[in-house]
Structures are given as structure tokens and as C-alpha cells.
Amino acid sequence: MSETRPVRAGEELDAGPLESWLRERLPDLPMEPLEIEQFPGGHSNLTYLLRFGEREMVLRRPPFGSKVKTAHDMGREYRVLSHLRGHYPKAPATLACCDGPEVIGAPFYVMARVRGVIFRDQRSGTEGMRRLSEELVDGLVELHAVDYQAAGLGDFGRPEGYVERQVSGWRKRWEGSRTDDVPDVERAAAWLSEHRPVEHGAVLVHNDYKYDNVVFAPDLSRIVAVLDWEMSTIGDPLLDLGTTLGYWIDPDDDPALRMLPSGPTALPGNLSRTEVVQRYAAKSGRDVSDVVFAYVFGLFKIAVIAQQIYYRFQQGLTKDPRFAGMIRSVRLLGRTAVSAMDKGRIDRL
Helix, strand or coil: CCCCECCCCCCCCCHHHHHHHHHHHCCCCCCCCEEEEECCCCCCCEEEEEEECCEEEEEEECCCCCCCHHHHCHHHHHHHHHHHCCCCCCCCCEEEEECCCCCCCCCEEEEECCCCECCCCCCCCCCCHHHHHHHHHHHHHHHHCCCCCCCCCCCCCCCCCHHHHHHHHHHHHHHHHCCCCCHHHHHHHHHHHHCCCCCCCCEEECCCCCHHHEEECCCCCCEEEECCCCCCEEECHHHHHHHHHHCCCCCCCCHHHHHCCCCCCCCCCCCCHHHHHHHHHHHHCCCCCCHHHHHHHHHHHHHHHHHHHHHHHHCCCCCCHHHCCHHHHHHHHHHHHHHHHHHCCCCCC
16 A cells, blocks of 8 residues: 655655645645655655545655756646546546745645555565556556547647657756766667657657556556656657666566566566567557667666766755665666667567
8 A cells, every 4th residue: 555654854844834825725624733744655756645634635746956847847747637637537636736935845736645556666566467567558558548639738748859859858867967977878878869760659648657656446456546747748659668668677687677666567477578568569559669769768767867866865965865875776777778779679688
């Protein structure tokens, strides 16, 4: 279950101004005082549980010390979720948004809590993993089939030139947060710039679609919600698939990869990376011939995200002890990307 813990030191919210702000906008809140806990998972935006008696909500805010404002745009995340209501049933219901720092020192938004099961690590195993992994892939196909124009998101992104902007943008983020020499990541960045494929159309992309960003129903029968929309936009569906593949660990991969936030992908019964691609292609009818590029891009992007987190830790902007060894993940992801580039395949490297 998506459990909460006491708020980590240094990541507290100012409860007084927040409670007043919420009561002005949600007058039906119970009279019990605000209680705040934190969802401990995740490595980017911070997520808190707000409780007024029996009424529960979830607050999302940017991480402390982030340099990349466009990656933590609360108003943007609030907008996409608000527009998807009525068009995509797995979008959590939004309640309120604050675009500035005046309440808690940073922008934030509040949404309804969705209860269910989130698979976060290799210990989350259960029987029936094949069906769950199939449901996960089918969920990505469903997301890519959303009519974003009908949802009022026609101006939510710029599809033309999306692949080029993604490659160059993540390369700039790498350069802006680099702390150590990691030749494999540099090589992957250069390879992606030199091997950009043709665009594969435009859909609503999540850009971080993986096990621990979806909520399964308590009986595991279906996915009831998709979370963490901070990087969503309108773009190429193959790159969205590539990010999912970057987090997907096959049982016979380098065991070191299991320290990444891949969820239970390596547990027996899961689809393999190759089977993920095959099912996605069969269900969506989309061209996946450039999947090696997409996979390398996914690995590179995840490496940059890890590097940005490590940079914040090195600068003392976050004290979360999970981030102290993040540079090892950066090196590992770079090495995995180079192996995929050299062998031209996404299965065992």
C-alpha cells in the first residue's frame, strides 16, 4: 500500500498558512486540525499526505534546491490533470493550486488521494506478475490513445521537433548538473544527437511511466490511477516507451541494475523488455523499429535525472541519505546505454 511516514527533516511544510489557504478554497473541510505526513518514495517532486479528520488529500511541491524549474512546474501538472478529468479516468482529481511561494515557500497543488497498491521494489512480488506487467503495458497504450485535443490540451506541447528538443534538452541538463567525469554518459549523449530517427506522431506522453507511478486497485484487478505527471507533454510515443524500458530490468541483466527504481520488473513472471515492446506494438499498432534509440534515450534521461539529484545532494540542497551514492547509478546507466548502442539491441546486454 502507498504508506506514509513522518516528514523528513528539512522538508517540512508550514502547516498554519497551508491550513488557512486550504480552508479558504475548500470550505467543506472537517473542523479537525491539519495533520501532515510524507510519502517516502520518489526522487523528484515531494509528495505529502494532508489529513483533516477522515478527509485525506495529497500535496505535491518541487524538491528543495532544484535548478530545473521547467521540470517541476506545479501549475503545468495541475493543468494536465484537471483537463484529463472526463477524458482519462486514471487521472487523479485535482482540488486546488498555488503558483507562487507565498504559502509554503514554493508552488504546489493538491489532489484527492487514491488508495491502492503501488509496487516500488523487488520485494513487492506477488503471484500473477505477468498479468500485472501486461496491465502496465496496456495502460501505456491507453494513455497514448487519449484524445488530447478533445481534453483541451492541444497547446500543451510542441510536437514538431520533439525528439530533437528532448535530446538537446536533456544534454543541457546533464552539462548543467555534472559533478564527475562519466565518459559513457557523454558518449550516449553524442550518439543520440547523431542517430535521431524520424518522428512517430504526437500523443499525450507521461515521460515517467513505470510501476511505482501507477496505483493498482486493492485487489490488483486493474490500474486505478497514474501519478507524477510533472514531465508530461505532447510528444513522440516511442520516447515515452523508451523511458519505461529504461526502468525495466530483465532477470538476467547486470544485478547492479536492481538498485534502480525499477519496481518488481525483474521478478519471475514479468514480461521481458522485448515482450513489453512486442505487446505495445501489437496493442497500439505503432511502429517500434527505432526502439533501440528510444531505449538508449530512456537510459540517458534517467542517468541525467539521477545526476541532477546527486548534484543537489553534493551542494547540500537536500539531506536525503538515499542520494549519497547516486553517482554510481549514473555510471551504471551510462554503461548500460553504451552496451545497447554497441550491440543494437534491448535484451540481455
